[in-house]
Amino acid sequence: MSLNKTPRSERLHIAIFGRRNAGKSSLINAITGQNVALVSPVKGTTTDPVYKAMELLPLGPVVFIDTAGIDDEGELGELRKKKTWEVLGKTDVAILLIDNTEGVGEPEEEILSAIKKQKIPAIAVFNKCDLKTISSDMLSFYNAKWEIPVVQVSAATGEGIEKLKEILMQTAKADEDQVFIVKDLISRGDFVVLVVPIDKSAPKGRLILPQQQTIREIIDAGGMAVVTQEDRLKETLDALKVKPRLVITDSQVFHKVAADTPLDIPLTSFSILFARYKGDLEELVKGTQAVEKLKDGDKVLIAEACTHHRLDDDIAQVKIPRWLKQKTGKNLHIDIASGGDFPENLKEYSLVIHCGACMLNRREMMRRIRQVKEAGVPIVNYGVFIAYVQGILNRVLQPFRKLRNALKEEEETKVV
Known part of the structure; x- marks a missing residue:
């Protein structure tokens, strides 16, 4: 493209x-x-x-x-x-x-x-x-x-x-719906650091779509985008004369980036930004509560909106199943759906883990979320799930204060 x-x-x-x-x-x-x-x-x-x-x-x-x-x-x-x-x-x-x-x-x-x-x-x-x-x-x-x-x-x-x-x-x-990727989180003149790993899955000669779109929106907002790799983040932050307004990372290097980003600098990921831009971030965050409730034999659907060549350490086929096993200790049945088709038998699943939906328009992603909800099944997306299993979900929701406050109030109400 x-x-x-x-x-x-x-x-x-x-x-x-x-x-x-x-x-x-x-x-x-x-x-x-x-x-x-x-x-x-x-x-x-x-x-x-x-x-x-x-x-x-x-x-x-x-x-x-x-x-x-x-x-x-x-x-x-x-x-x-x-x-x-x-x-x-x-x-x-x-x-x-x-x-x-x-x-x-x-x-x-x-x-x-x-x-x-x-x-x-x-x-x-x-x-x-x-x-x-x-x-x-x-x-x-x-x-x-x-x-x-x-x-x-x-x-x-x-x-x-x-x-x-x-x-x-x-x-x-x-019918215009003003939903932004990052524009409403920054102001004119702000620096935004984007952490972009370059590995075997990165398209040769170009950035993946969510990265391209995020950079464009930062420019439209009058901000300044600084792009670096995960092993040079500390060096990049030290080189900046001012503290960046935000650090955005690929979710697959969450752990390292979180460790190298000072706590007073808000941190999030492309996948979490797109969870809000393309869907319902609050609903996807709530879906993490289902992970701890999974039992032996439960079915989990991993849904990807595009088809691509599978790598040895593919996120859908290898990484997410591994993280699920490590987090829950349960023997789960994993199904993977790719491309435009979305299963109709959603009630069979105990959890749906969806990709970042960069290949779907907002209306289609919202339809998928609605379908899953109507089936009574919780749903998360890749970025939210990865942040959760790595124990930094609260950290990467830092830029979204209203959402964090709403979730905190909901949890307090459940405790009472």
Whole structure:
């Protein structure tokens, strides 16, 4: 991935849902002004979700998700529909596309109900007004019934596309959630020291995504990023004329970095910062309480959002199972899930340990946390778990005073 290219996980995800041949691919082409999606009069041309990353002014970097028809048929059709429904979990803005020549039916009502249940901002778009026009009264009727913006367009001629883009911009901005990696923890002129181990797992010639994004946000905040390796941290701190506002480390070298960082300098990790940025840090910290309760034979799920070449000392397959064994002394059954699939049998597990989610957007990570909670299972992420088993969780939560106070109050209430 180019260092100048916005990663897909950081782009606004706009998914288009509708029946086969409603014009979903054509609509993407009309909105973007480019032939980026395959268009065919044959029903079912789009068989799996297709992701199209691009710049859409004035929104900026977005990814359009072209889905299979919600009315697909047959055994394969059901599988394709399942993939389409899974897209809801990562959708920031949903476009429900309706074919004017077909009208509104059960498929549209069903997908809209799911969109509303997951509280996804949505727009209803009636397409093919060049073939059949919907009256303004009917548009008003659906606007009132569904309580979402409704617009009529022709993806073929371009009619109504500019109005749709305006509504899309308003809908996306209304759902903006100001969550930062590090920007709210520092002030202009602050030094931030980043500890970046260089080992066999580090991509040659570049930093991993969370490190890149953290550095960029420090710069945006007017701070100054100083990057060093774990064996040169003391030397780096001594060389600085002022005390850094924060030290951020890779979680796998927590112990050494904690030992070399003076107690009056706040310390945290990339993984913990991303636990907050992509998910629910408080929920992930609470999940550590389940580690001590694990019993022989309990199942633990280790979930990674990406797939990569496994190393001899791989964190998911080797390090985390080893740390679990050392901390609990129990014989546990470990399952590992990688990539976009997330197990449905979550109730079988006593604990879920999730990666830092740098390859997921916030909505998808929050969906995963919600799924785990609904199954009644505690969840932690790598950084939180590693800090906990190494006995420095309270230390690395130092920058998050409100969270530490809330957890302390909760513990005091339990004791009482």
